Amino acid sequence: SxxxxxxxxxxxxxxxxxxxxxxxxxxxxxxxxxxxxxxxxxxxxxxxxxxxxTKSLTNPFIGRTWKTQVDKMLTQLATYGRTRKDLNQKIQTYYYFRKLLDQHADPAMIKDFIERKQGKRKAKDTWH
The missing domain is CATH 1.20.5 (Single alpha-helices involved in coiled-coils or other helix-helix interfaces)
Known part of the structure; x- marks a missing residue:
């Protein structure tokens, strides 16, 4: 049991x-x-x-001179918009702006050009 x-x-x-x-x-x-x-x-x-x-982008700011390119970029940055497309275009503009500064022999010349076009205060917002 x-x-x-x-x-x-x-x-x-x-x-x-x-x-x-x-x-x-x-x-x-x-x-x-x-x-x-x-x-x-x-x-x-x-x-x-x-x-x-992966998609290659064509630089929309290509111009004969760097001044032409910067003018196009400043015009693009001056446009207002809150849509995804607008914001993407701004990001793209800053990307190509940085590329232009990196490739240019004298980036200070570009910054001076922007200062003359926009004024010192606004110009700092463009490249900072």
Whole structure:
């Protein structure tokens, strides 16, 4: 009445669970190949998506001289707008403005030009 019956079974080994172990290697190799194929497909998809997302922009401020470019940029920055498109254009304008300053031999000349056009106080807002 106080005895507990032993109901535990031995833990089966992997070999005893698989009836035919001769086929095991080919099954594992096949699974690895399928996994490699899936990874290759995934990597291909990711790289295609990245290529589609990168888009080259044409500088809308290209002009014959840097003064022409700066004039176009200042006009663009003076336009008001709160839409996403307007804000994106402002960001793009600042991007090309920075690029122009970085590539110009004498960026101080550009800053002086802007100061003369806008006044000292407003000009500082343009490049800070």
């Amino acid at each position: 106080g005895e507990i019956e032993n109901t535990t079974n031995p833990i089966p080994t992997l070999e005893s669970e698989i009836e035919d172990t001769t086929n095991l290697n080919s099954i594992v190799e096949s699974e690895i190949e399928n996994l490699e194929d899936s990874i290759t497909i995934l990597l291909t998809d990711i790289s295609r998506t990245i290529q589609l997302m």
